[in-house]
Amino acid sequence: MSSILPPSEQMLAAVEKQLQVVIGQLDQPLYQGLYKMLAYHMGWLNDQNLPDGRGKRVRPLVVLLACSAAGGAWQSALPAAAAVELLHNFSLIHDDIEDNSDLRRGRPTVWARWGVPQALNAGDAQFTLAHLCLLELKEIPLERVLRAARLLQETCLALTEGQYLDISFESRLEVTLEEYWTMITGKTAALLAACSGLGAVVAGAQDDVYRSFYTFGQKVGLAFQAQDDLLGIWGDETVTGKSASSDLLAGKKSLPILYGLIHSQPFAARWKHGAIMQSDLPYIVKLLENCGAKDYTQNAADELTAQAVSALSQTGYVNEANQTLLNLAYGLLNRKF
Amino acid sequence: MSSILPPSEQMLAAVEKQLQVVIGQLDQPLYQGLYKMLAYHMGWLNDQNLPDGRGKRVRPLVVLLACSAAGGAWQSALPAAAAVELLHNFSLIHDDIEDNSDLRRGRPTVWARWGVPQALNAGDAQFTLAHLCLLELKEIPLERVLRAARLLQETCLALTEGQYLDISFESRLEVTLEEYWTMITGKTAALLAACSGLGAVVAGAQDDVYRSFYTFGQKVGLAFQAQDDLLGIWGDETVTGKSASSDLLAGKKSLPILYGLIHSQPFAARWKHGAIMQSDLPYIVKLLENCGAKDYTQNAADELTAQAVSALSQTGYVNEANQTLLNLAYGLLNRKF
Numbered sequence: 209m210s211s212i213l214p215p216s217e218q219m220l221a222a223v224e225k226q227l228q229v230v231i232g233q234l235d236q237p238l239y240q241g242l243y244k245m246l247a248y249h250m251g252w253l254n255d256q257n258l259p260d261g262r263g264k265r266v267r268p269l270v271v272l273l274a275c276s277a278a279g280g281a282w283q284s285a286l287p288a289a290a291a292v293e294l295l296h297n298f299s300l301i302h303d304d305i306e307d308n309s310d311l312r313r314g315r316p317t318v319w320a321r322w323g324v325p326q327a328l329n330a331g332d333a334q335f336t337l338a339h340l341c342l343l344e345l346k347e348i349p350l351e352r353v354l355r356a357a358r359l360l361q362e363t364c365l366a367l368t369e370g371q372y373l374d375i376s377f378e379s380r381l382e383v384t385l386e387e388y389w390t391m392i393t394g395k396t397a398a399l400l401a402a403c404s405g406l407g408a409v410v411a412g413a414q415d416d417v418y419r420s421f422y423t424f425g426q427k428v429g430l431a432f433q434a435q436d437d438l439l440g441i442w443g444d445e446t447v448t449g450k451s452a453s454s455d456l457l458a459g460k461k462s463l464p465i466l467y468g469l470i471h472s473q474p475f476a477a478r479w480k481h482g483a484i485m486q487s488d489l490p491y492i493v494k495l496l497e498n499c500g501a502k503d504y505t506q507n508a509a510d511e512l513t514a515q516a517v518s519a520l521s522q523t524g525y526v527n528e529a530n531q532t533l534l535n536l537a538y539g540l541l542n543r544k545f
Numbered sequence: 546m547s548s549i550l551p552p553s554e555q556m557l558a559a560v561e562k563q564l565q566v567v568i569g570q571l572d573q574p575l576y577q578g579l580y581k582m583l584a585y586h587m588g589w590l591n592d593q594n595l596p597d598g599r600g601k602r603v604r605p606l607v608v609l610l611a612c613s614a615a616g617g618a619w620q621s622a623l624p625a626a627a628a629v630e631l632l633h634n635f636s637l638i639h640d641d642i643e644d645n646s647d648l649r650r651g652r653p654t655v656w657a658r659w660g661v662p663q664a665l666n667a668g669d670a671q672f673t674l675a676h677l678c679l680l681e682l683k684e685i686p687l688e689r690v691l692r693a694a695r696l697l698q699e700t701c702l703a704l705t706e707g708q709y710l711d712i713s714f715e716s717r718l719e720v721t722l723e724e725y726w727t728m729i730t731g732k733t734a735a736l737l738a739a740c741s742g743l744g745a746v747v748a749g750a751q752d753d754v755y756r757s758f759y760t761f762g763q764k765v766g767l768a769f770q771a772q773d774d775l776l777g778i779w780g781d782e783t784v785t786g787k788s789a790s791s792d793l794l795a796g797k798k799s800l801p802i803l804y805g806l807i808h809s810q811p812f813a814a815r816w817k818h819g820a821i822m823q824s825d826l827p828y829i830v831k832l833l834e835n836c837g838a839k840d841y842t843q844n845a846a847d848e849l850t851a852q853a854v855s856a857l858s859q860t861g862y863v864n865e866a867n868q869t870l871l872n873l874a875y876g877l878l879n880r881k882f
Contacts, residue, residue, distance in 0.1 A: 332704075
């Protein structure tokens with residue numbers, strides 16, 4: 209198989225409908241302003257001829273496919289699928305405030321349009337809607353609903369722990385590679401792990417099968433971040449849409465940069481000297497390559513991808529949904545079979 | 546009975562222990578900074594010789610007393626009691642950012658000490674800990690745990706709806722009394738309603754009994770807010786700790802002020818003219834009294850208190866916990882039998 213299968217349009221449509229019902233609860237005269245902030249953030253309202261701000265809804269697809277792969281009816285997992293997308297978008301609203309980012313998907317962020325107080329509160333509303341949505345799980349035993357609710361909350365805790373580390377790294381001089389991996393395990397990988405994990409929980413998977421599904425999502429998340437960090441320096445601008453070496457110019461402590469700080473004395477000296485300029489790039493990038501930062505990051509992404517594939521095979525399920533799940537992960541990682 | 550009974554020290558100690566266990570999850574080397582922010586906010590860490598910042602823990606007491614009053618074992622409601630206190634404190638962390646308040650209980654707020662990004666994220670962590678804590682409910686049927694989880698989330702949604710209205714009122718010229726009541730029903734009363742409601746849910750109360758407990762907390766919350774608004778203009782500074790007429794000087798759209806804007810032409814004209822100064826106060830306060838704003842607010846507080854008492858009697862339970870609950874409410878409202 210050489211092409212990536214298109215994700216199920218039927219699943220995507222069902223997720224979008226569920227998302228609109230949940231956020232639509234706020235579509236009342238008194239709460240129009242609150243509703244509009246969330247509908248705008250979700251990419252539904254576009255009243256200023258702004259670009260479409262809708263995300264790809266990858267995470268809910270992972271929930272539904274994992275549920276189906278583990279022998280469940282994907283429709284029964286819809287509340288969990290919508291919940292993870294709501295949660296993901298809640299975290300973006302708050303992250304944009306914390307990072308002082310005024311643009312997302314080419315449009316002004318919620319705080320940039322409505323101010324920090326309303327945006328912060330709208331994020332809190334979306335946080336709650338995510339959990340309320342999950343509690344709509346029906347047609348499955350109550351134990352599973354509770355297990356799913358606990359998993360979603362534990363994921364939120366992991367997200368905030370990761371975000372705490374990420375913010376604190378900015379002001380720290382030294383960050384170990386171990387700390388970095390811990391940070392992205394919370395900030396990036398926990399939610400994808402929860403997606404495949406939730407699908408398995410709804411399907412009623414046994415503990416070891418659940419663990420394999422969870423690990424699959426976690427490894428995909430880690431591989432995705434390692435690759436994103438690679439592209440942040442060596443990416444092809446025409447493909448990634450962001451300028452090559454942008455993480456160096458932004459002073460972002462990504463994986464290859466942390467590796468370079470530890471393994472290249474000249475790179476560390478230059479980094480501490482002050483902001484890196486466009487004209488420094490060829491020399492700086494060479495320093496990173498020479499000390500093995502690029503290889504280390506590439507190998508990490510490869511190894512994590514292999515671990516994800518292995519985890520999925522360890523679920524013991526071989527079926528169409530499982531195959532689609534693998535294709536989706538490969539698509540996310542810009543890889544082909 | 547003419548004195549207010551002291552709240553159960555045993556209950557308070559058990560709540561504090563549970564709170565410390567929940568937040569103590571973060572007390573790990575890697576997350577020390579995050580742990581310290583929450584422990585400081587809860588009033589446990591006082592490393593700068595600052596005043597004690599611990600709240601009165603009224604809300605968890607209401608949960609435990611309501612559970613006991615409805616025939617349950619209060620110990621079984623401890624996770625719900627700790628959850629509402631965590632939730633209350635989460636909302637304070639975010640409110641302080643939204644209101645740009647740098648002091649709470651005489652100490653710097655979390656954002657004032659650690660910056661907005663970390664404070665916002667710490668609030669999110671506390672939000673999640675509240676819900677994780679509630680899911681620790683044991684020894685009761687799963688249906689009740691799920692009902693309690695749903696109630697807590699619905700309460701969060703009501704809080705954010707109320708907060709949305711409150712922030713939007715600041716920039717609006719006209720706000721109706723009906724809108725004001727809707728706002729405080731969400732912002733102030735929903736959490737107290739959830740407290741007495743959660744106690745009843747854990748105890749396994751039938752729907753009508755649950756509804757009476759819920760209404761009791763809701764009416765206490767509304768009465769409390771009406772009285773707080775009254776004290777914000779006519780309070781005795783030596784008793785309330787805040788300067789009399791402070792709401793007028795702060796330009797806060799409280800209940801008597803909104804009443805005055807609607808019923809007193811001269812008051813409305815003066816209000817629109819610009820900030821009210823200390824020297825204006827005697828005249829302005831007289832205008833409010835003459836148009837009936839003080840009486841309206843006082844009558845509302847009295848009527849709501851009577852409705853709270855009536856709701857509690859409609860639960861059908863007459864016992865010590867119920868009596869203590871009533872005393873607690875009276876204490877909160879600075880009233881005596």
